Amino acid sequence: MAIAWLTTAPIIVLVLLILLVASVRILREYERAVVFTLGRFERVKGPGLVLLIPMIQQMVRVDLRIQVVEIPSQDVISRDNVSMKVDAVLYYNVVNPEHAIIQVESYRPATNMLAQTTLRAVLGQHDLDEMLSERKKLSADVQSILDAQTETWGIKVANVEIRTVELTDNMVRAIAKQAEAERDRRAKVIHAQAEFQASQTLVDAATILSSIPAAMQLRYLQTLTEIGAEQNSTVVFPMPIDIVKPFLSLLETAAGDSRDGHSAAPQSRASVGV
Numbered sequence: 001m002a003i004a005w006l007t008t009a010p011i012i013v014l015v016l017l018i019l020l021v022a023s024v025r026i027l028r029e030y031e032r033a034v035v036f037t038l039g040r041f042e043r044v045k046g047p048g049l050v051l052l053i054p055m056i057q058q059m060v061r062v063d064l065r066i067q068v069v070e071i072p073s074q075d076v077i078s079r080d081n082v083s084m085k086v087d088a089v090l091y092y093n094v095v096n097p098e099h100a101i102i103q104v105e106s107y108r109p110a111t112n113m114l115a116q117t118t119l120r121a122v123l124g125q126h127d128l129d130e131m132l133s134e135r136k137k138l139s140a141d142v143q144s145i146l147d148a149q150t151e152t153w154g155i156k157v158a159n160v161e162i163r164t165v166e167l168t169d170n171m172v173r174a175i176a177k178q179a180e181a182e183r184d185r186r187a188k189v190i191h192a193q194a195e196f197q198a199s200q201t202l203v204d205a206a207t208i209l210s211s212i213p214a215a216m217q218l219r220y221l222q223t224l225t226e227i228g229a230e231q232n233s234t235v236v237f238p239m240p241i242d243i244v245k246p247f248l249s250l251l252e253t254a255a256g257d258s259r260d261g262h263s264a265a266p267q268s269r270a271s272v273g274v
Helices: 002-023 097-102 107-123 128-133 135-153 169-211 213-229 241-273
Strands: 024-027 031-037 040-045 048-051 057-063 067-077 083-094 155-167
Touching: 002 024, 024 031, 031 097, 040 097, 057 097, 067 107, 083 107, 083 128, 083 135, 097 135, 107 135, 107 155, 128 135, 128 155, 135 155, 155 169
Parallel strands: none
Antiparallel strands: 024 048, 031 040, 031 057, 067 083, 083 155
């Protein structure tokens, strides 16, 4: 008996060690264990030391940390029929390990495929201009839709970031021409507005100067000062209209007298003949 015990004792100890190793699991702080007993869900365990009954209980590890997934480039046709390629980055994590293991066969590829189809569907409902100018809003729309659809899987979609919107070369050239035309249009509008404001200012200034004679004289003196400061070979000397008016009146009077003299001379010659 003693000899038989000595031969079987090491075997028993070895079997116990194997069973102990098979029944002990250590989970990190960010891990959980979904435990099944004879194929039926029992509970979620962890973190720390987890004991299992060998051959009867099995467990599946679930990582609760945020997963970063690159959504590959997707062919998208916008609402205004523009073809492009769009890629994005998906951030999600497991919040319910039980549902993540039981409700879906493999939550990682399922979430990735759902993100691709949702990205194409959401972007296809918008124009190219909206995709380029409202990227954050579109990312938020994709995130909210994904979060609602993956909630039953125990998945929380934290964020979706649209990284690049790649256009064809022809479309890039067309957009460049459109931007150039828009810049030209804005420049012409600004120039027209400046001309209008300048004309309005001139009208206001003329109104003020005409109502205040002293202001007109001051402006006249200022103009003479500016002309004198410039080194010009030709100087145009402006004359106020009120100074020129007396000379114009004298010229008109002299012209009238000359006309009267010419008309009186023929009458005198006619009387002498009689």
